[in-house]
Amino acid sequence: MSDKRKGKRPLVADKRYAAQPKKPRKATVKPKSKPRRTARRKTPAKRRGGLIGLFQRLLRWVLRLIWRITWRIGAVVCLLLSLAVGYYYTTLPEVTELLDGRARGSVTLLDDRGQVFAWRGDQFGGVVTADTVSPHLRNAIVATEDKRFYRHFGISPRGIASAVRINLSEGRGPLSGHGGSTITQQVAKLLCLGVPYDPAVQSEAEYEAECRRGTIKRKASEAIYALAMEAKYSKNDILTIYMNRAFLGAGARGFEAASQRYFGKSAANVTPAESAMLAGLLVAPTRFAPTNDLTRSQRRAATIVRLMNEQGYLSEAEARSARNNPAELSAAAEARAGGYFADWVMSSGPEFFTRKTTEDVIIRTTLDQRMQRAADDAMKWVFENKIRAGSKAQAAIVVMSADGAVRAMVGGRKTRVSGAFNRAVQAKRQTGSAFKPFVYAAALDLGYSPNDTVMDEPLTINIPGSGPWTPRNYTNRFYGSVSLTRALKDSLNIPAVKVSEFVGRDLVRQVASDFGLQSDLAAGPALALGASESTLIEMTGAYAGILNGGSSVTPYGLVELRLLGDDAPVMGTGGGIGERVIQESAAQQLVYMMEKVVSDGTGQRAQFGGRALAGKTGTTQAARDAWFVGFSADYVAGVWMGYDDNTPLTGVTGAGLPAEIWRETMVRVHEGVPIKPLPMMTPSQAGEAREPSPGQQGSSTGPVGILEGLLRDILGGGSGRQPEPNVSGSDR
Structure with a gap:
């Protein structure tokens, strides 16, 4: 069968209907699209040739190499720094363990009323924090030391750069002078990078020097330690450590x-x-x-x-x-921290509780601050008004009660000092005629009376190994038969020597020693004239024994010592009244004789206010030392004056400037103190005075007068010989 449709055109839909008119299309404006970029092929850059190109390539290679090395080194440094900071971090204790870093303890001294008057050692005072101190104090510290304290991380590069710039502008090395350290770095230095003090390894001074070393290595270590503290503690914790250390x-x-x-x-x-x-x-x-x-x-x-x-x-x-x-x-x-008195208390107390204490100790003392000011003012007034400008002469004062409690002490003309040479307790000087009361104390204790007489006449004593010795009076005159009272009142030398020789030098030495004169006493007859040396505090304490009725005293300033925080004392008073030396009646008669010294003798310049006063002047050979020691019914005071190098004083005796210093001191000490009579006994109360006998030339019926002839034979009477060198003279 043949296919008829073969070769025919296929039907299409628009052919099936009538043709329709075409509608005109609306023109649409298409948005302009970006021009499409066409991929271009990259052409390799032309390398520069020649030497310039070679140099550029070499430079780029070096920079890349430096970068690779730098970041690797930086990484290693950061790692090591982190390890170092971490190590210090682990060693840092709690804040409370860092607040008291003292290597030794402190001593706080209280006066007789319990008021603080001096400090010794490293005082701490107690813990404070950044929150408990005054805001003004906290702000002052930050403003002064580290104004960026609350903003940096422990070190301040800006501060370091500024410090280096200032150091260089001032002609120093970059790290010499201003350090640019933050408060945190300063705390690291105070903590010695956490290394504790060990006295078995080094001294405190060596330890402090090690902590303050300013080498670059040390500063780097401090910076690392500071970073560790910033990581461990708060800013206020760090400031608290700083404020306490x-x-x-x-x-x-x-x-x-x-x-x-x-x-x-x-x-x-x-x-x-x-x-x-x-x-x-x-x-x-x-x-x-x-x-x-x-x-x-x-x-x-x-x-x-x-x-x-x-x-x-x-x-x-x-x-x-x-x-x-x-x-x-x-x-x-x-x-000024208690001056001479505080120094003396610190030196007289047990070393492990005073000078080398590792505990905080509280010591109550005998100091009366009113009397201390009185002594300071008296010293200042006399040297400003009575002594020529530029004089290098020195003086010392001690005031004490009759039981030996020291109330005031001045060890030199500069009264507000600490750690200075204390002439009141450290200077041993010849006592001169201030020693004579102990000669007469020995005689009175044997039963002699102040009215007993002795001949004041030329005297020569043959001293074995030294030859003849001839003492003289200050006036180079002789007064014949004189009472013991007058001999002391006018400070006559020959009667004092005669009485000493009669009662026995050994007894005189014993009496003086028992009263507290501990220095080696002279062995020869010049003992009676004060050829021996003693300190002012010993002499004043010995006179206190006369005032209290004849019992020895040990001068003391420490009443009670206890540890901070404890109520029970560790130790009590280190002195006071001791054993009886002479009979009370003998002491009271001696007070009578010494009262005449002030009221009618060489010590008249010491009088003031109508008070009954007793004392004795003293001047050594060539006026190298001048003394006045005396007392009222309430207080004993001693004054020494001289040069540190033993230069003779010009125109000064114990009856002069020392007596005036004594008077100015005691006038101020006795302000508001009622007037009291002295504990003295007149000769009439002690018994009848012994008058000279007409049958004896210049002698009396008493023991002293009776043995005048014996004394002549023992001592070898006569005149016209030269006195022994370095013999004390009497006073005017």
Whole structure:
């Protein structure tokens, strides 16, 4: 069958219907498309040829090498730094264990009323924190030492760069002078990088020097330690450690101790001016300590106030008030840590509780601060008004009660000192005629009367091995038969020697020694004229024994010693009244004789206020030493004057300037003290006086007069010979 449709065109739909008119198409605007980028084939950059190209390639290779090495080294350094910081982190203890790092303890001295007047050793004062101190103090520390303290991570690159720039501009090495250390780094130094002090290994000074070393290696270690502390502690913890361990001068460790030391108040209560002064000590504690130079310390504090104002810690009004009302020292601080008296107490107490204590010790003493000021003022007044300007003469004063309790002590013209040579207790000098009361004490104790007589006439004594010795009176005159009272009153030498020789030098030495004169006493007849040496405190204590009725005393200043926090004392009084030396009646007659010295004899310049006073002047050969020691019914005082190098005094005897210093001291000491009679016995109360017998030339019926002839034979009477060198003279 053939296919008829073969070759025909296929039907299409539009052919089946009538043709329709075509609708015109709306022209549409196609958005312009971005021109299509045709991928271009990258052509390799042409390499620069020649030397320049070679140099560029070499430079790029070097830079890539440096980068590879640098980041590897940096990674290693960071790893090692992290390990070092981690190591220090593990060694850091709790904050509370770092607050008191003293190598030794402290001693706080209280006066007779329980008031603090001196400090010794490393004072701590107690723990303070950044939250408990005065906000002004906290702000002053930050403003002065590290104004970015709360913003850095332990070290301050900006601060280090600034310090290096300042050092170089001032002509120093980059690490010499300003260090740029943060407070955290300073704490690291204070902690000595965690190395504790071991006295068995090194001294405290060596340990401190090791902690302060400024080598680059040491500073790097401090920086790492600082980072560890920043990781372990809070900012306030670090500031707390700093405030408790910083040394602030005058033995004060920490701001609580310094605040108590200088202002007598807690660090929680200091004013802006006081805070600025305390913060100013951080840079140089000794130089800016207000006890050394208050004006300099106030100027430094004014600088701190300005910084606090600039950093917004103080308003303009507060800053102006702080500048116009600078901080002042407390009364105890003005006393310069107790001066000579505190030094003496520290030296007389047990070493393990005073000079080398590892504990905090409280010592109550006999000091009366009113009397101490009286002695200081008297010394100052006499040297300003009675002694020529430029004189190098020195003087010392001791005031005590009749039981030996020392109430005041001045060891030299500079009264506000600490650690200075104390002439009151350390200088051994010849006593001169101030020794004579002990000669007459020996005679009175044997039963002689103040009215017994002795011949004042030329005398020569043959001394075995030395030859003849001829004492003389100060006036180079002889007064014939004189009573013992007159001999002492006018400080006659020959009667004193005769009485000493008669009663026996050994007995005189024994009496003087029992009264407290511990130095080696002269063996020859010059013993009676004070050829022996003694200290002022020994002499004053011996006279106290005369006042108290003839019993020895041991001068003392320590009343009670206890440890901080304990109520029970470790030890009590180290002195006081001891055994009886002479009979009470003999002591009271001696007081009568010594009262005549002041009322009618060589010590008349010591009189004041109508009081009954007793005492004795003393001047040594060539006036190298001048003394006045005496007492009222209430107090005993001794004064020594001379040169440290034994230069003779010009125109000075014990009856002169020493008596005036004594008077000025006792006038002030007795302000408000009622007048009392002296404990003395007149000869009429003791018994009838023995008058000279007409049958004896210049002698009396008493034992002294009876044995005048015997004394002539023993001593070898006569005149016209020269006196033994270095023999004490009497006083006027």
